[in-house]
Amino acid sequence: MFIDGLSVPARSGRRMTVTDPTTGQAFETVPLGGSEDADAAIVSAMRTFEGWKRVPMTERARLQKACAQAMRENAESIGAVLQRELGRPLAGCVSEIARSADLLDIYAEEGLRLRAAMPLGSAPGERIVITRDPVGVVVAITPFNYPITLLMFKLGAALIAGCPVVAKPSEETPLSTLMLARLFHDTGLPAGLFNVVTGDRALGEALVAHPVPRKVAFTGSVPAGKAIAAACAGTMKRVTLELGGHSAAIVCADADLDRAAAAITRHGFANSGQFCYRVNRVYIERPVYDAMLERLAAGAKALTLAPAGGQGDLGPLVNDRIFANSESQIADARAKGARILTGGTRATGPGYDAGCYLPPTLIAEATPEMLIMQDETFGPVIGLAPVDSPAEALRLTNESRFGLAGFVFTRDLATGLALCEGIEAGSVWLNDIRRSSHHVPFGGMKESGLGREKGRYGVESYLEYKTMYLSWEEAL
Known part of the structure; x- marks a missing residue:
């Protein structure tokens, strides 16, 4: 010491x-x-x-x-x-x-x-x-x-x-x-x-x-x-x-989908998902749901795992306990009828067997009763759900005991500001996601x-x- x-x-x-x-x-x-x-x-x-x-x-x-x-x-x-x-x-x-x-x-x-x-x-x-x-x-x-x-x-x-x-x-x-x-x-x-x-x-x-x-x-x-x-x-x-955080992103039907998908993928899987204000769940308006899933899946599949002694975008989860949380949320979603869009199983083979490697995982058709939509994951797993309106997305976002961060994507400034003001969280991003600034307050609401x-x-x-x-x- x-x-x-x-x-x-x-x-x-x-x-x-x-x-x-x-x-x-x-x-x-x-x-x-x-x-x-x-x-x-x-x-x-x-x-x-x-x-x-x-x-x-x-x-x-x-x-x-x-x-x-x-x-x-x-x-x-x-x-x-x-x-x-x-x-x-x-x-x-x-x-x-x-x-x-x-x-x-x-x-x-x-x-x-x-x-x-x-x-x-x-x-x-x-x-x-x-x-x-x-x-x-x-x-x-x-x-x-x-x-x-x-x-x-x-x-x-x-x-x-x-x-x-x-x-x-x-x-x-x-x-x-x-x-x-x-x-x-x-x-x-x-x-x-x-x-x-x-x-x-x-x-x-x-x-x-x-x-x-x-x-x-x-x-x-x-x-x-x-x-x-x-x-x-x-x-x-x-x-x-x-x-803890269980931060939600809202993607409106008029959003720039390419920009939204790039930001969510970059932020949600950084450090293998091991940080508090990452994107954990995404609510997407139905007219663009399939198109958004296609873009998110392409971004997730482009990320590579760095094996022991090798290069890549993402390392392993730090230990078995942290890995087990992601594993249990994936299993819970499967059992309740969700669709695993990408990832979902532990990476194995030379360079991976000794570590807790999990490829970027997207869970589609996630519903409120699933663990992925309720509890912090602290791993490279994101739940995706269709919604009928921004108002429904806001309601689901706030039906959480967490309130650390939120993310909104829309081309309509009035809608964007209304959602940002309505989200019960300490920090909210509109139309992009970057690291929190060192100059401004950082912290959470609720639990x-x-x-x-x-x-x-x-x-x-x-x-x-x-x-x-x-x-x-x-x-x-």
Whole structure:
């Protein structure tokens, strides 16, 4: 682990394995931390907090920008480690490092734009100052799918706000986070400002239950997020929770079908479907249903799997548990009468047998009772359903406990705006799908989470308002 500027073992001496998803073989071990390790990391962070919160914003921004540049300069080496533990093709891993560095820069710039306020309505001999204080030590718990990006969502905002971070990466992808902590320390971050502890769920529970941290920032599943929120209530910790998604796309009869199919295919199958705001289900108006299916199938079939040691567009799913969810949703759809348009069965053969490879899968004639239209998949599977009107599509989109993202395709601007405003989700795209911007808020409604990350909105979530009433005897 990385605590107080040093690489340290777990107090228990125990370790856990890290597996290459393309081969199924363990290739490294990391410490299996427990409550004593959680305490050591938090105590280190608390010591550092006393000094870091007094560091001028300009110096915090300078250090953060230096760390961002160090990420760019080491993107290939960090990306190679990430590729080994995640299984995603190398180009995507290197791109993740570079894009995450951009977010660090943006957070640094947002920090420089923070302001205090002095209202003019004070009484004679009094001034009121409204300022912002850092919340304190932050626990950041991140998943495997975009481990560096989702860590930067939290770390970049916390550091510039004046908060030290204790990070617990996913058990599947701890190595890239550990590498990053060492890199940032060597770049100049003070010891204890960014600690990394590795372990399983028990370690996460110890971090959340600890009385010192004042905030927990978590990206992961809905059940885990609910458990964290309940545990944080005991000590009134703040929470930012970016949880599951089951995002729907609506394709109207007048849409540019080629553009819609390209966007849905690109977004729905990126990272083998292993991210929260991907297209999970699509509602298509009947007059263009068959034509849209034809285009989507052509796009899905054009994507290639990257075998162990080989090249391709998509890697394997990270482990058997994640694969099993896709498998069960496909089986459920088959049993309930759906048509498997593409994919649907595990890829086998040389280079594939040892990994959880699933070709891009499209499920046509999906109906509301099917799991694919109800629950997050986190795999390369998309449900497709015909609808009779945009209003029906909107109703079905919102009949979900999730509300992370939505997507609309129509040439009619009035219809598009009405659908975008009507979708109950934190982010909505019209007529294209691109990655979420670093400058604007990102997060979900309903069971997709609490709070927002990115841009000034992310920084503000690590600050407390403080009102100071300053009085003196009038001199004149």
